Amino acid sequence: xxxxxxxPKFRILKIGQSMTLQCTQDMNHNYMYWYRQDPGMGLKxxxxxxxxxxxxxxxxxxxxxxxxxxxxxxxxxxxxxxxxQTSVYxxxxxxxxxxxxxxxxFGEGSRLTVL
Amino acid sequence: AQSVTQLDSHVSVSEGTPVLLRxxxxxxxxxxxxxxxxxPNKGLQLLLKYTSAATLVKGINGFEAEFKKSExxxxxxxxxxxxxxAAEYFCVxxxxxxxxxxxxxSGTRLSIRP
Numbered sequence: 679x680x681x682x683x684x685x686p687k688f689r690i691l692k693i694g695q696s697m698t699l700q701c702t703q704d705m706n707h708n709y710m711y712w713y714r715q716d717p718g719m720g721l722k723x724x725x726x727x728x729x730x731x732x733x734x735x736x737x738x739x740x741x742x743x744x745x746x747x748x749x750x751x752x753x754x755x756x757x758x759x760x761x762x763q764t765s766v767y768x769x770x771x772x773x774x775x776x777x778x779x780x781x782x783x784f785g786e787g788s789r790l791t792v793l
Numbered sequence: 794a795q796s797v798t799q800l801d802s803h804v805s806v807s808e809g810t811p812v813l814l815r816x817x818x819x820x821x822x823x824x825x826x827x828x829x830x831x832x833p834n835k836g837l838q839l840l841l842k843y844t845s846a847a848t849l850v851k852g853i854n855g856f857e858a859e860f861k862k863s864e865x866x867x868x869x870x871x872x873x874x875x876x877x878x879a880a881e882y883f884c885v886x887x888x889x890x891x892x893x894x895x896x897x898x899s900g901t902r903l904s905i906r907p
Contacts (some may be wrong), residue, residue: 682836711895718802720883720897721837768836776825776887776895784836 680704684769684785691759691792699754699788701769709772710752711736711782712744714765721768727752759792766790795820797886799898807906812871814901816884819865826867827885828858831900837883843867854878879905 682703691697703710708729713721723736727746741763743755752771756763769785776782800815818824825844829837841852848860854877858869867884884898 713897718899720899722897723895770837776827781827781839781842782829782837782895784838786836787834 682769682771682783682785684767684788686788687786688789689791691756691790693759693761693792695759696755696757697759697790699756699767699769699790701752701754701785702750703752703769703771703783704750705771705773705783706749707771707773707783708749709774709776710746711770711772712742712752712754713768713770714738715768715787716765724754724767756790761792764790764792795824795886795888795894795896797884797896797898799882799884799901801901802899803902803904805904805906806874808876809873812869812874812878812903814869814882814884814903816867816869816898817865818867818884818886820886820888822888825887826858826860827887828852828856828867828869829883829885831881831883833880840869840882874903874905876905876907879903 685700711726712724715721722738725744727733730749733744767788770782796819798817827842828840830840831837841850843850843860851857856871881900883900886896888894
């Protein structure tokens with residue numbers, strides 16, 4: 679059972695470079711999310727999607743972009759990387775609204791450092 | 794508006810002693826509440842959830858939490874700590890108004906002394 683799979687697990691970027699964090703889930707979940715986790719902080723929502731072709735901004739979307747062309751995949755694009763984007767990124771999914779369905783399923787995270 | 798506050802950033806207990814991790818929430822309506830655990834270099838895993846059924850909720854690995862509306866609290870407890878419980882714990886509140894309204898607390902790091 680793969681669940682939510684994120685790649686890469688670790689990456690170092692130079693300032694101004696771009697990259698894509700990949701996320702795929704095999705549970706046929708409609709809802710998918712990207713969070714970032716900074717030391718001593720809870721998770722902050724970057725973007726989310728309620729189904730293929732539908733995305734929306736979360737709390738901290740600046741500097742990121744997403745797409746949702748299929749139910750399974752929800753890549754996160756970083757354009758013009760900045761040191762402030764150094765963080766651990768988590769992709770998550772849920773079958774519906776968390777308040778109704780009760781659980782988020784997380785990937786193991788992608789640790790990104792921007793130097 | 795919703796919010797969640799974890800009252801302790803770090804808790805240290807001896808193995809075999811009780812664990813108490815404190816969480817207070819604020820919500821305009823009846824919330825769903827969760828506790829997640831994160832072991833080092835891992836993703837978050839659901840420990841337990843409250844979704845307006847029984848106020849005392851039992852989760853995995855011997856953890857439980859009690860929803861107290863009058864105190865707006867959802868504290869996590871375990872009668873006897875084990876070394877494998879050392880991890881970061883997050884209290885989470887979710888509302889019905891929006892798919893994005895999932896609010897994470899800042900986390901409590903639990904250390905277990907031998």
